[in-house]
Amino acid sequence: MMKEYRTIREVVGPLMLVDQVQGVKYNELVEIEQADGEIRAGKVLEINGDKALVQLFESSQGLKISDSKVRFLGHSIELAVSPDILGRVFDGMGRPKDDGPAIIPEKWMDINGTPLNPAARDYPSEFIQTGISAIDGLNTLVRGQKLPVFSGSGLPHAQLAAQIARQAKVLGTDSKFAVVFAAIGITFEEADFFISDFRRTGAIDRAVMFMNLANDPAIERISTPRMALTAAEYLAYELGMHVLVIMTDITNYAEALREVSAARKEVPGRRGYPGYLYTDLATMYERAGRIKGKEGSITQIPILSMPEDDKTHPIPDLTGYITEGQIILSRTLYQRGITPPIDVLPSLSRLKDKGIGRGKTREDHADTMNQLFAAYSRGKSAKELAVILGDAALSDTDKLYAKFSDAFEAEYVSQGYQTNRTIEETLELGWKLLSILPRSELKRIRDEYLDRYLPTSGEEA
Numbered sequence: 297m298m299k300e301y302r303t304i305r306e307v308v309g310p311l312m313l314v315d316q317v318q319g320v321k322y323n324e325l326v327e328i329e330q331a332d333g334e335i336r337a338g339k340v341l342e343i344n345g346d347k348a349l350v351q352l353f354e355s356s357q358g359l360k361i362s363d364s365k366v367r368f369l370g371h372s373i374e375l376a377v378s379p380d381i382l383g384r385v386f387d388g389m390g391r392p393k394d395d396g397p398a399i400i401p402e403k404w405m406d407i408n409g410t411p412l413n414p415a416a417r418d419y420p421s422e423f424i425q426t427g428i429s430a431i432d433g434l435n436t437l438v439r440g441q442k443l444p445v446f447s448g449s450g451l452p453h454a455q456l457a458a459q460i461a462r463q464a465k466v467l468g469t470d471s472k473f474a475v476v477f478a479a480i481g482i483t484f485e486e487a488d489f490f491i492s493d494f495r496r497t498g499a500i501d502r503a504v505m506f507m508n509l510a511n512d513p514a515i516e517r518i519s520t521p522r523m524a525l526t527a528a529e530y531l532a533y534e535l536g537m538h539v540l541v542i543m544t545d546i547t548n549y550a551e552a553l554r555e556v557s558a559a560r561k562e563v564p565g566r567r568g569y570p571g572y573l574y575t576d577l578a579t580m581y582e583r584a585g586r587i588k589g590k591e592g593s594i595t596q597i598p599i600l601s602m603p604e605d606d607k608t609h610p611i612p613d614l615t616g617y618i619t620e621g622q623i624i625l626s627r628t629l630y631q632r633g634i635t636p637p638i639d640v641l642p643s644l645s646r647l648k649d650k651g652i653g654r655g656k657t658r659e660d661h662a663d664t665m666n667q668l669f670a671a672y673s674r675g676k677s678a679k680e681l682a683v684i685l686g687d688a689a690l691s692d693t694d695k696l697y698a699k700f701s702d703a704f705e706a707e708y709v710s711q712g713y714q715t716n717r718t719i720e721e722t723l724e725l726g727w728k729l730l731s732i733l734p735r736s737e738l739k740r741i742r743d744e745y746l747d748r749y750l751p752t753s754g755e756e757a
Contacts, residue, residue: 298367298368298369298370299318299367299368300365300366300367301314301315301316301317301365301366301367301368302364302365302366303315303316303317303366304328304361304364304366305347305361306361307352307356307359307361308559309356309559310351310352310355310356310513310514310515310556310559311341311349311350311351311352311559311560312328312338312349312350312351312352312356312359313347313348313349313350314347314348314350314366315346315347316346317343317346317347317348317368318346319368320340320343320348320368321340321343321370322340322341322342322343323339323340323372323373323408324339324340324368324369324370324371324372325337325338325339325368325369325370325371325372325373326338326339326340326350326366326367326368326369327366327367327369328350328352328359328364328365328366328367329364329365329366329367330359330360330363330364331360331363331364336352336353336354336359337352337353337354337389338350338351338352338353339351339353339372339373339515340368341560342560348368349560350366351515351556351559352513352515353389353513353515353516354513355513371406372406372407372408373389373406373407373408373519373522374404374405374406374407375390375404375405375407375523375526375527376390376398376399376401376404377399377401377402377403377404377405377526377527377530377534378399378400378401378402378403379402379535380399380400381399381504381527381530381531382474382501382502382503382504382531383500383501383502383503383504384396384399384504384505385491385505385507386504386505386506386507386523387506387507387508387512387516388480388506388507388508388512388516388517388519388520388523389516389519389523390407390506390523393507403530405526405529405530406526407519407522407523407525407526408522408579409522409525409526409529409579409583412582412583412585412587416587416588416589417585417586417587417588418440418585418586418587418588419440419586419650420438420439420440420441420585420586420593420595420620420647420650420651421438421439421440421650421651422438422439422440422466422651422656423436423437423438423439423466423467423651423652423656423657423719424437424438424439424464424465424466424540424595424651425463425464425465425466425467425718425719426459426460426463426464427459427463427464427715427716427717427718428456428459428460428463428636428638428711428717429708429709429711429717429721429722429725429726430623430636430638430640430643430708430709431460431623431638431645432657432717432719432722433661433664433665433668433708433719433722433723433725433726434640434643434648434665434668434669435621435623435638435640435643435644435645435648436645436647436648436651436652436657437464437595437597437645437651438595438645438647438648438650438651439466439538439586439593439595439651440584440585440586440593440594440595441584441595441596441620441621441645441647442581442584442595442596442598442618442619442620443595443596443597443619443620443621443622443623443645444546444596444597444598444599444600444612444615444616444619444621444622444623445457445597445598445599445600445622445623445624445625446600446602446607446612446615446622446623446624446625447599447600447601447602447625448601448602448605448625448627449601449603451601451625451627451630451637452625452630452635452636452637452713453544453545453599453601453625454486454489454490454544455635455636455713456599456625456636456638456713457477457490457542457544457597457599458489458490458493458494458713459636459713459714460540460542460597461475461477461494461499461503461540461542462493462494462497462499462716463716464540466538467719472502472535472536472537472538473502473537473538473539473540474502474503474504474528474531474537474538474539474540475499475502475503475504475539475540475541475542476503476504476505476506476524476525476527476528476531476539476540476541476542477490477494477503477504477505477506477524477541477542478505478506478508478520478521478523478524478525478541478542478543478544479505479506479507479508479509479520479544480508480517480520480521480543480544480545480546480548480549481508481509481510481512481517481545481548481549481551481552482507482508482509482510482544482545482548483509483510484509484510487507487509490505490507491505491507504524504527504531506520506523506524506527508520510548514551514552514555514556515552515556517548517549517552518549518552518553518556520549521543521546521549521580522580524541524543525541525580525583525594528541528583528594529583529594531592532590532592532593532594533587533590533592535592536590536591536592537592538592538593538595539592539593539594539595540595540596540597541584541594541595541596541597542596542597542598542599543580543596543597543598543599544598544599545599545600545601546577546598546599546600546611546615547600547601547602547603547611550569550573550577550610550611553569553570553573553576554568554569554570557569557570565610566610567609567610569610569611573610573611573614574614574617574618577614577615577618578618580598581596581598581615581618581619582618583596584596596619598615598619600612600615605627607624620645620646620647621643621644621645621646621647621648622643622644623638623643623645624638624639624642624643625637625638625639626638626639629705629709632705633710634705634706634709634710635710635711635712635713636709636710636711636713637709638709640669640672640709641669641672641673641676648665649662652665657719657723658719658720658723659745660723660741660745660748660749661719661723663740663741663742663745664723664726664727664730664741664745664749665726666740666741667730667738667739667740667741668704668708668726668729668730670740671697671700671701671704671730671733671737672700672701672704674694674697675697675698675699675700675701675702675704676701678690678694678695678697678698678701679698679701679702681694682698693734693737696732696733696734696737697733699732700729700730700732700733703729703732704729707725707729708722708725708726708729723749727749727750727751728751730750731750731751735750738750
């Protein structure tokens with residue numbers, strides 16, 4: 297029989313102190329039943345002797361201490377999983393939100409996950425095609441990778457996230473591919489955009505969505521990404537699927553963590569965030585990857601909007617340490633109408649060389665990628681020089697680089713949110729743009745590839 301306590305001492309904001317408890321564990325789930333039968337939920341944050349500090353998932357408004365009973369359930373938050381979760385929309389606590397039936401669970405899984413033996417990890421090495429040239433061609437996503445998108449407020453990261461969710465696939469395999477989408481602290485309007493976009497395009501059939509809105513409790517915001525990752529682990533390691541987890545917006549998650557930390561009167565770290573922000577983010581990001589002997593995999597694309605577009609802010613800064621690169625959205629490109637406004641030069645995928653080349657994308661991929669980076673960088677420098685000294689100061693070659701830079705942004709980076717390019721189309725487009733430059737300038741590409749792929753209509757040196 298579960299023990300009930302009537303020893304609530306005080307409630308302050310989202311926190312409640314219960315006295316004279318026995319055998320209670322950290323992170324344990326709690327039910328608070330009021331005299332009228334209404335039940336609220338919470339979890340144990342701290343235990344000190346016979347006192348337990350409980351965090352409420354809902355607001356404490358209207359909670360009467362004198363006639364409430366508290367039950368400790370003996371386990372932490374769990375998610376009910378079965379193959380039927382595909383195509384469904386849940387709230388941040390894993391309850392159905394789409395008027396569909398409740399999930400009949402095949403099993404219950406702890407949302408904090410189970411630790412993964414590092415020796416059991418397999419190295420990410422397979423190319424994922426997102427259909428977006430700036431990612432596929434230059435900052436390639438690999439199966440099992442964590443590749444965050446660094447955005448700014450007002451930039452179109454929602455459209456980019458929806459596009460990746462619709463288009464992503466592993467090439468050359470008939471393997472099952474699923475998308476787990478976690479929306480953390482977003483507005484109703486944004487949530488509606490994602491749900492209707494997924495339904496309109498049919499992407500919902502292979503997706504599981506967890507929606508936590510801005511007016512939902514902060515504590516629910518902390519569990520939302522963990523719910524999503526638990527669903528992903530089930531699909532990947534139990535059902536053998538390749539799972540892409542998209543989480544937006546990690547900044548809202550960190551704000552909720554700061555709010556809870558402040559309520560607990562913890563000593564704040566940088567910018568008021570708790571000192572354990574790095575560790576906390578790592579417990580989420582490190583749930584990506586592949587396991588030896590298992591067919592499935594988890595690839596993560598966390599999206600975070602950088603406050604004041606500052607990439608030294610604690611959230612992007614710590615995320616950059618834990619993940620394998622970043623895709624950076626540029627306000628300047630966005631203002632010039634380039635969609636998606638991906639700034640390819642500071643963007644980086646640390647695992648891209650593992651997922652490209654012969655048998656994965658194409659043999660010429662690495663060489664053309666390096667050449668495009670170099671040419672775009674020189675073209676941007678030439679344009680900056682022309683702004684200061686005028687066009688007359690540029691050599692003929694520099695003028696060609698400046699022309700290449702403009703064409704590269706307009707044709708390669710800017711493709712809209714509905715275009716789904718194959719990797720071959722992306723590579724051919726790269727060659728077409730490189731043909732603007734004299735062949736003698738293409739020093740980073742082997743002659744055999746130049747002979748085979750360089751369009752003959754280009755200017756020959």
